[in-house]
Amino acid sequence: MLQLLVPNFPPIPGGAFVLVTVYVIYQRLFHPLAKVPGPFWASLTDLWKFQQLLSLQWPEKVAKAHETYGPIVRLGPNDVYFTSPDSIQSIYKSGRSMPKSNFYSAFTAFKPNIFGMQDEDLHSQRRRQMSRGFSKTGISKMEQVFDKNIIQLRKKLDKCAESQTSVDLKEVIAYYMYDVLGEIAFDATFNSQTESRPECLPPINEHIFLSCLLGSSSSILSVSRKVIHHLPIPWLQNLLEGRKALQITTEKCVRVKMEQASEEEDKEKVNLLDHLLAAKDPETGARLDFEDLASEAFLFIVAGSHTTSSTLTLLFAHLLSNPHILQQVVEELDENLPFSEAAYSDVGLENKLPILTACVRENFRINPVFTMPLPRVITAPGGIDIGGMHIPQGTNVSVCNYAIHRSASIWGPDSNRFDPNRWLRNIEDTESMLNYLMPFGAGHRACIGRNIAMTNIYKLSTTLLRNYNLEQASKEREVKTQSVGLDELATDLKVWIQKRDEGNTPVPQSL
Numbered sequence: 450m451l452q453l454l455v456p457n458f459p460p461i462p463g464g465a466f467v468l469v470t471v472y473v474i475y476q477r478l479f480h481p482l483a484k485v486p487g488p489f490w491a492s493l494t495d496l497w498k499f500q501q502l503l504s505l506q507w508p509e510k511v512a513k514a515h516e517t518y519g520p521i522v523r524l525g526p527n528d529v530y531f532t533s534p535d536s537i538q539s540i541y542k543s544g545r546s547m548p549k550s551n552f553y554s555a556f557t558a559f560k561p562n563i564f565g566m567q568d569e570d571l572h573s574q575r576r577r578q579m580s581r582g583f584s585k586t587g588i589s590k591m592e593q594v595f596d597k598n599i600i601q602l603r604k605k606l607d608k609c610a611e612s613q614t615s616v617d618l619k620e621v622i623a624y625y626m627y628d629v630l631g632e633i634a635f636d637a638t639f640n641s642q643t644e645s646r647p648e649c650l651p652p653i654n655e656h657i658f659l660s661c662l663l664g665s666s667s668s669i670l671s672v673s674r675k676v677i678h679h680l681p682i683p684w685l686q687n688l689l690e691g692r693k694a695l696q697i698t699t700e701k702c703v704r705v706k707m708e709q710a711s712e713e714e715d716k717e718k719v720n721l722l723d724h725l726l727a728a729k730d731p732e733t734g735a736r737l738d739f740e741d742l743a744s745e746a747f748l749f750i751v752a753g754s755h756t757t758s759s760t761l762t763l764l765f766a767h768l769l770s771n772p773h774i775l776q777q778v779v780e781e782l783d784e785n786l787p788f789s790e791a792a793y794s795d796v797g798l799e800n801k802l803p804i805l806t807a808c809v810r811e812n813f814r815i816n817p818v819f820t821m822p823l824p825r826v827i828t829a830p831g832g833i834d835i836g837g838m839h840i841p842q843g844t845n846v847s848v849c850n851y852a853i854h855r856s857a858s859i860w861g862p863d864s865n866r867f868d869p870n871r872w873l874r875n876i877e878d879t880e881s882m883l884n885y886l887m888p889f890g891a892g893h894r895a896c897i898g899r900n901i902a903m904t905n906i907y908k909l910s911t912t913l914l915r916n917y918n919l920e921q922a923s924k925e926r927e928v929k930t931q932s933v934g935l936d937e938l939a940t941d942l943k944v945w946i947q948k949r950d951e952g953n954t955p956v957p958q959s960l
């Protein structure tokens with residue numbers, strides 16, 4: 450009798466249809482985040498994020514979603530993104546009550562390192578163990594490594610100037626920064642400046658892209674990490690091979706360093722790994738094991754080299770695309786720095802060079818390179834209010850730095866324009882704008898390598914702009930980027946180089 454009343458649907462698709470309908474109705478109408486606006490598909494599935502990452506335009510897509518839906522946007526079934534003015538404080542500066550989400554587990558290559566750790570106690574212990582290496586005193590001991598590598602870079606530029614051949618600044622800066630990182634991280638000599646072959650550069654993009662893709666569906670991470678090895682998809686296998694290659698390089702460097710360290714117990718600690726090799730657990734006195742050391746060494750390369758070289762390349766790209774601003778920077782350098790030093794010290798440069806400083810900040814604002822999601826989990830049992838909306842416990846919440854840096858309600862209607870002058874108007878505006886500038890993240894998990902990055906940015910930009918005339922070889926003026934979670938200039942940055950004589954200020958052709 451029942452069979453006569455119930456239509457004869459094939460059992461599995463029919464059941465699936467009902468389940469999907471119930472799921473959609475729940476996510477759209479009854480889920481605690483149902484009222485948060487956002488793209489339809491994003492409220493149903495993490496695949497929306499996956500797809501945006503695949504487009505290599507993730508930060509632009511997040512900014513666009515904010516433009517369409519407002520300062521609070523649901524970009525995953527359990528993910529909410531913010532550009533409201535209070536969001537940086539609420540999400541990143543609330544300490545341990547907002548730990549990192551499971552997204553970060555996707556970055557684990559050996560053990561979780563300081564970047565990926567979700568255990569807050571372990572994180573603060575590791576950060577203490579590392580902090581001396583990253584301090585101002587620690588960095589001053591690295592100065593000779595920076596200078597030696599700048600001199601090597603200058604030799605390459607001198608040759609190009611003499612032979613009147615163009616040079617790709619993006620490439621030479623990447624070689625410079627990789628060599629610097631190898632030395633300051635664990636005394637390794639990568640020789641990429643000497644070899645000058647793109648294959649010498651580490652496959653950082655592969656590792657970051659793989660991690661961001663896997664992390665975008667963090668609830669199924671333990672399964673996807675295993676399954677991915679068996680998927681016959683060449684580009685995915687390529688990403689896995691990239692991560693493996695990075696692991697092998699790091700393992701080799703750490704083993705060499707460990708052997709040396711056992712012979713040089715009392716030697717002055719200059720590189721970052723030295724400090725970790727000497728670190729002891731405050732309670733047990735135990736040293737870090739090989740995997741701990743390799744995890745952190747892996748991170749130094751991944752987090753330090755490409756981020757800094759991309760930032761520098763983008764800074765040069767913006768200056769070369771805006772010749773009138775470049776000229777102001779060069780005039781400021783001419784007034785403040787003696788001619789022809791091999792490499793300038795960065796001490797005091799930020800105050801001495803307000804125009805360059807404004808350009809550095811504006812470059813960080815318009816093109817922060819660390820644009821991957823930086824999600825935190827709300828652990829407060831009753832949830833918290835952010836941007837005037839109540840967000841329940843267990844939700845992943847993020848600020849995409851690219852999106853908040855482009856928010857017209859914070860930066861004004863010209864928020865998409867590279868305009869360093871916005872930093873030079875008055876001190877009150879500058880102080881308030883700095884609260885919304887977060888290229889290095891914010892709060893207790895913010896970048897520990899910030900001073901290393903800033904030292905290199907100031908040293909290299911002043912040294913090159915004081916001693917060379919640079920002119921973009923291509924007529925392309927628009928600075929286009931692509932993102933695998935870390936952003937970089939989408940094209941090369943070919944320039945013509947001319948060595949400057951004292952007092953020979955460049956006159957850009959387009960002026």
Ligand code: HEM
Pocket residue numbers: 563564565576748749752753754756757760818819823887888889890891893894895896897898899901902
């Ligand atoms: C322009 C260059 C750089 C940028 C834009 C940058 C950006 C960032 C950001 C946004 C974070 C925080 C991520 C989060 O909240 O999850 C971070 C963390 C970190 N960065 Fe950097 N970084 C740069 C250079 C460096 C350098 C040179 C090093 C080291 C050699 C470094 C090492 C680290 C480490 C170890 C962390 C984890 C800190 C922690 O969780 O306590 N970074 N970086």
